[in-house]
Amino acid sequence: MSEKPERIVLVGYGPVGARFVEELLPLVRQGAATLTVVGAESADAYNRVLIAEYAVGNADRESLDITDTLAAREAGVHLRRGVGVTAILRSRRVVSLSDGTLLPYDRLVLATGARANIPTLDGVTRVRRDRQIPPTDAATLDTSGAPLPRGVTVLRDLDDAERVLAAVTAGKRIVVLGAGVLGMEIALAAAAAGGEACVVYHGEIPMARNLDRGGGSVLARSARRAGVTMVNHSRAESLLFHQDDDGVDRFDALICADGKQIHGDLLLLSCGVGARTELAQLAGLPVSTGVLVDENLQSWTDARIYAIGDCAHVAAAPRAGDSTAPPAGGPSGLIGPGWRQADWLAARFIASVLGRPDTAALAASASAVVMLKAEGIDVVSVGNTSADPGDLSVDDHAAGCASAPLHVSQWADPEHGRYVKMVTRDGILDGFVCVGMPRTAAELTLLFERGSELPADRSVLLRYDGPDYEPEAGSAFARDATVCWCNGVTVGAIADSAEAGNTTIACIGAATRAGTGCGGCKARIGDVLERFAAATAESAS
């Protein structure tokens, strides 16, 4: 433990940055480290995951609050908001801020997040972000590029969400370009709120990155049933505008490569996100689809710099002789892995600053489970689900092959909006798709997250969503059905007692104690007796 407190600087105060701050507070409180947070947005960190909910009016602004900034301040964290970092001067170990100050660091954590991708469309100015030619103008580093035309928006921050919310509440027609999770959620929510929504996408199915063909087509069908217009196989090319009363152009229609014109009041570009890596790139750090960091979340080339969340691309650092091709993978774009990284890195910092033994290694992020948040439509998927039941079998698999063979189980009922595919290795899920079967999806998620073995009879899992699952199953008059819970008396025991001559509720109570607890079962005892009497009468006649 050094004499002077360790100087930690965090760039970015989104949900992942805020989590990192919270977890690091004990260290700051005891004075072993100083923490300075630089955030370009002036609002407190908010829960970006719920931005779609906010955009369709299902959540209010307050419910997006996710962190107690006041508590952080009280603990001694320095918060610099509405200020951007313009450069990392690695040799001097300082960052320069847009207000001209220089901030020294011993450890620098980048949590700069991501921005929405703007597709190439005739009519939309796109800021060029050429990875080969790093930007040089610091002032433009942390903006989201040129303003979009009126009536066109992405959905990433609070202002975007308010634009969408205005359209949804006014019942406007919303055209969504891109059928990823976010696009589908907005379209479904807008339709549920009574608006008109249309989703335009390239391929055959929505959520093509997450779903197999079967799952995707069931989702498309369910979305149509929910009132969303689904336009597939459509490559958007340009925009048509009309003039508002004030003479400014406003979005009018999206024109596709095949000549289709799709009219609407608001165009929502939902074409994925890209990591904000410019700062790192400008500082000469290796960058691919995010800032390249190793399994300790440390930059490949500067051990004092770390990256977490949507801006981090975790990959093993190449050793001499390794391929120079960009590594596979990239930021997941999901909050769960980002929070795990924040928790882990804070714990690691605490351990190393206090001279304690290192915490356990960061668990390799399993593929993250993707869930569509829409009321009435349940889609959950994870992992590679392209395999089909006929594709592979144990027989085809070479003996002694290192990896166990994949097996696929599938249930498809598109008419009723239900589809499940489970891809397993050694009985453990490698991936799955589950549409329209919420309880099954929930169980599959648990099984996947834990790496647990599936029941050998996979159909056990499907039955959770069946109408026969709830406890009504079984006759109330079966001999082993319990009538009196207080005394554990069954139908059979009452019938036997009746046979022995106890034919009133009081007699049954005296003989078996049925009905002598809370008394709630006396009517049922009467029913059993009546049935018994009827049966005896019948057999007697």
Added chain:
Amino acid sequence: MTATATHCPYCALQCAMTLSSAAATAREADADGSASLAAAVTVAGRDFPTNRGGLCKKGWTSAELLVSPDRILEPLLRQADGTFEPAAWSDALDLVAAKLRETRAEFGADAVGVFGGGGLTNEKAYQLGKFTRVALRSSRIDYNGRFCMSSAAAAGNRAFGLDRGLPFRVDELDAADTILILGSNVAQTMPPFIGHLDGARAAGGLVVVDPRRTATARLTADGAGMHVQPTPGSDFVLLLGLTHIVIAEKLVDQDYLEARTTGFDAVRRSVSQWWPTRVQEQTGVPVWQLRELARRLAAGAARGAATGSGTYILTGRGVEQHADGTDTATAAINLSLVLGLVGTSHSGYGTLTGQGNGQGGREHGQKCDQLPGYRKITDPAARAHVAGVWGVDPDSLPGVGLPAVELLSALGEPGGIRCLLVHGSNVVVSAPNADRVRAALKTLDFLVVADFFFSETAVLADVVLPVTQWAEEEGTMTSLEGRVIRRRQAVEAPGGVRSELWIWQELARRLNSPGTFSAEAAAVFDELCQASAGGLADYSGLSYALLDSEEPAFWPYPVGSTGTPRLFLDRFAHPDGRAHFVAVTARRLGAPAQVGGTLTLITGRLLEHYQSGTQTRRVKELADARPEARLQLHPATAEQLGIEDEAWVEVSNDRGTVRCRAQVSTDIRFDTVFLPFHFAGDQRANLLTDDETDPISGMPEFKKTTVRVKALVEAGAHV
């Protein structure tokens, strides 16, 4: 024939019963002794607001134990060869007193420990705390309620400033529109209680959260409500998620929050991260069900304000017996507060106390950090007041001791406890990591156990002191609704049996203790009332005369009041009068991969048995119905592991191994297995449970244990 109005010896519902017996001298009058006494004592239900004249199987058969052939009828001393020999009371007590004195002289006062129980009367619980601190001068007292109510108690105290299991009357539940029960199987643990669920069931509003489809969960069938079946240990996240939905869907009672609470903002921020799909991911409960539940709770609360038929949230050990049980109970309280349930005339939050006097037992000084009246032992004013009543110097009272699991871990350790007195508890069966406890008890210099039977703990004792059963003694109990009730003597105790009050009087005298130790329950109660005056659990307006009039008596009952059936109507017990939200974070997420027979074990009770089974396993009708432990598991899991119904299985982890038969049932999740905790030997569920504890309450992790299950092939050896 005399008829005595008393209450059941078992659970916290304390059903009213009438014991009829021939004159108390029946034993002497009859030639063949006990058998005729058995015939002479009969049990009948008695009309009372809680049980309305009904009893469960355990209550109906309770008198059988009065004449059990297993009864210990005189003090027993362990001999050099390990056997027990009877002894005269004076000799036994002389020996105990000598050992206590020696231990204290050689190792200090804290080398003597005391372990109490939640089944002891208020008088005994009070006197045991006083005896420990005044006569033994030891701080080392705690009790098995630590395994029971400690998490809910800690959560209630920090939220409301006061902990009374149900801050309302049980029969107020009758009018409820919606009742959410989490982690409690009342249909089996306190069956007559379920009569109070009828109103909510008729309204379609009974919701039961349990990984098993228990008898209680089945009460939700046929439109009576909903069963929510999360994976074990995910109840915390479930509650955070419900709170998230209530806030997100604007179902919050805003006026209530402003008028009656503080700290909501921190809770709002902390649950923001638990949006429904993320909760589904952790719990296995689908989003639609989460939303439906949250909406139902809120609708009930709104209806309550309009019509009086509100929403109640009740927690049981299933959610509280975790190493984060206090925070989990707090999450349930936070949900209740955002809905505006607590301290209204129509809705509420409560925890269902388990043991017979689990409520009173946690109020009067059996806890390591507590003095009578639910006072803190660290509070100088509390010490001064209680010391005044006891006639001792406040500075002579010891400070905070050790909570149960820590206390048991200190047995035989260097600087730890060398001599232990156990009253009303069977820790060899009921404590977590039970074999470790058993081994630790054996390292003691001296173990004294007071019981009616040779419990698994008594078997290890150096001295066993036979004590009175419920029908042989006077006293008071405080039931799950905070109602103080009278336990009355119906029969004479067998000649060689004594009450604990008498035993402590005798020991205190032998130890030259300051203060007085009455052997009369009524006198002890009067003193308890005085000692509790001004405390949170204030009994000072109570007396046997008042209780014997059968006036309802709900504490706080200060002098000059008529008691408090419903708490918090005007204010909460914190100095600012408000309920305090406490933001809590779920950190213990996930579970190990369930591969090759690795499963999550949960434990609980059966209808036929009570606690460690010391009593109920000796009642023939109950033992015949449930003679042994059965491991409940899902058919899909059973098939995978090659286990058939009724076949022998082995359940193990690195703490221990349980061998028992399987009970294959679709009433349990396929990732979960269940064992009842009432059985002895290698069927002790607590051989497997972890003694890791909650940092706030000291509650062990009873309800989420990783085990390996396999079929036992050499079954013959165990049949």
